Amino acid sequence: MKGNRNQKLIFLVFMLIMIGLGISDSNRGVFSAVFEQELALTKPQVSLIVTVSYIGNLLFMLLGGNAADRFDRKKACMGILGLWTAAQVIFVCTDNYIGLLIGMFISMGASTLMNTMMNILSPFFFGAMAGLYINILFFIQGIGTSGNQKLTGTFVTGYDDYRRICLGLSLIGVVSLVLLGLTKFRSVSENTGEACSAEKDSASETAVGKSFRTCMSGLVLAMGLVFGFYFVAEHGIMNWWFMYCTQGLGLSAGSASTGVSLFFGTMTVGRLLMAPLVQKLGTRKSIMILGGLGTAVYLLGILLGKEGIWILGISGIFISILYPTIVLLLQELFPKDIIATVTGMVISIGTLFDIAFNAVFGNLVEAAGFGVCRIIFPTAILCFYGGFLLVVYRKNNNVVHR
Numbered sequence: 001m002k003g004n005r006n007q008k009l010i011f012l013v014f015m016l017i018m019i020g021l022g023i024s025d026s027n028r029g030v031f032s033a034v035f036e037q038e039l040a041l042t043k044p045q046v047s048l049i050v051t052v053s054y055i056g057n058l059l060f061m062l063l064g065g066n067a068a069d070r071f072d073r074k075k076a077c078m079g080i081l082g083l084w085t086a087a088q089v090i091f092v093c094t095d096n097y098i099g100l101l102i103g104m105f106i107s108m109g110a111s112t113l114m115n116t117m118m119n120i121l122s123p124f125f126f127g128a129m130a131g132l133y134i135n136i137l138f139f140i141q142g143i144g145t146s147g148n149q150k151l152t153g154t155f156v157t158g159y160d161d162y163r164r165i166c167l168g169l170s171l172i173g174v175v176s177l178v179l180l181g182l183t184k185f186r187s188v189s190e191n192t193g194e195a196c197s198a199e200k201d202s203a204s205e206t207a208v209g210k211s212f213r214t215c216m217s218g219l220v221l222a223m224g225l226v227f228g229f230y231f232v233a234e235h236g237i238m239n240w241w242f243m244y245c246t247q248g249l250g251l252s253a254g255s256a257s258t259g260v261s262l263f264f265g266t267m268t269v270g271r272l273l274m275a276p277l278v279q280k281l282g283t284r285k286s287i288m289i290l291g292g293l294g295t296a297v298y299l300l301g302i303l304l305g306k307e308g309i310w311i312l313g314i315s316g317i318f319i320s321i322l323y324p325t326i327v328l329l330l331q332e333l334f335p336k337d338i339i340a341t342v343t344g345m346v347i348s349i350g351t352l353f354d355i356a357f358n359a360v361f362g363n364l365v366e367a368a369g370f371g372v373c374r375i376i377f378p379t380a381i382l383c384f385y386g387g388f389l390l391v392v393y394r395k396n397n398n399v400v401h402r
Helices: 002-030 032-038 043-070 073-093 097-155 159-182 188-192 197-215 218-248 253-273 275-281 283-303 305-319 322-333 336-368 376-396
Strands: none
Touching: 002 032, 002 043, 002 073, 002 097, 002 159, 032 043, 032 159, 043 073, 043 097, 043 336, 073 097, 073 159, 097 159, 097 253, 097 275, 097 322, 097 336, 218 253, 218 305, 218 322, 218 336, 218 376, 253 275, 253 305, 275 283, 283 305, 283 322, 283 376, 322 336, 322 376, 336 376
C-alpha cells in the first residue's frame, strides 16, 4: 500500500510539474509582442530570446544529463525544478532585457531537462505501465501549453500580466518541490542490488568512464540524427507551415492557422487516446506502427498542397506518441546507470541539428522558394522513420550492443 501511495504522489507531482512546464514553455511565444512593445525591443532582440532558449536547452541537456547520473536522482530533480522556479522569480522581479534573457536561458533549459528526467524515471515508478503514464503526462503538458496560448493570447494586456503568470508558476514550483520532497525515489543501485556506498562510488566511476565510451559510439550519433530529423519534421510545421500556407499556397491567415492548430491539437489529444495502445504494443511496436501511419499521413498531407492541409493536421494524432515513446526506447538501447547522460547527449545532437536547420531554412526559401523547400519536411520524417527502423533492425540482429 505504501508503494502505491508513493506512486500516486509521484504521478500527482509530475502532473503538476507538467502543467507548469507547458504554461512556461508557451509564454515565450505568447508574450513576444508584449516583450517587443513594453521593453522597446528590436526584432533581432526578440529573436535572441528564442536563440537563448535553444542554447539553454542544449547546455542543460548536455551537462545536466551527466550530472543527473553522478548524483542522487531525487536531489537532481529537485535541483532542476528549483532552477526552473528561480527563473520564474527572476521574471517576476525584473523587466530588464538582460534579466529576461538570463531567466529564459534557465527556464527553458531546466524545463527541457526536467521533462526528460520525468520520462527517464517513469519506468522506475510505473514499471511496465511507463508508456501509458508518460503519454498521459505529455497530454497534460499539452493542455497547459494550448490552454495558456488560448487564454493568455486572448486576455493579456501587458508585461504585468506576464509577471502575474510567472508568480503563479513560481508557486507551482514551490508546491511541487515540497511534494517531491515527500516522495521516495528508488535509485539505480536499489534496482541492481548494489550494497554499500563504496561499491556505489566505484560503480559511479565506472559509469562515468562507460558513458564516455558509449556517448562516442555510432549508436548515440545515429539516435541523435533520428531525433534531429524528427525535430525538423515537427518544428518545421510549428515555425514555417503558417508562412508556407499563406505565401506559398495563397491561403488566408485563418485557414493557415487552423491547419497548424489542428496538427498540434490532434497531437495533444492523440497522447491521451493513444496511451493505452502504446502500453499494449510496447515502445518499439508503437513507434513502428503508429509512427509508420503518422509518416504516411504526414507525407500525403504535405505533398497534396492545398488539398492536404487537413490531412496533415490529422497526422498529429499518430505522430503524438513519437517523442515521449522514443525517449523511453533509449532505455532499451543503453545501460540504465548512464541513461540520463546518454539521453542528454542524444537530444543535444538532435537540438543542434534542429538549430542548424532553422538557421538556414529562411535563406533556402529566399533562394529556391517554398515550393521546392517544402520537400525538406517529408524528407525529414522519412529519414526519421527510416533511421528508427535501421537502429531497431541492427539491434535485433545483435549488431548494436548495449
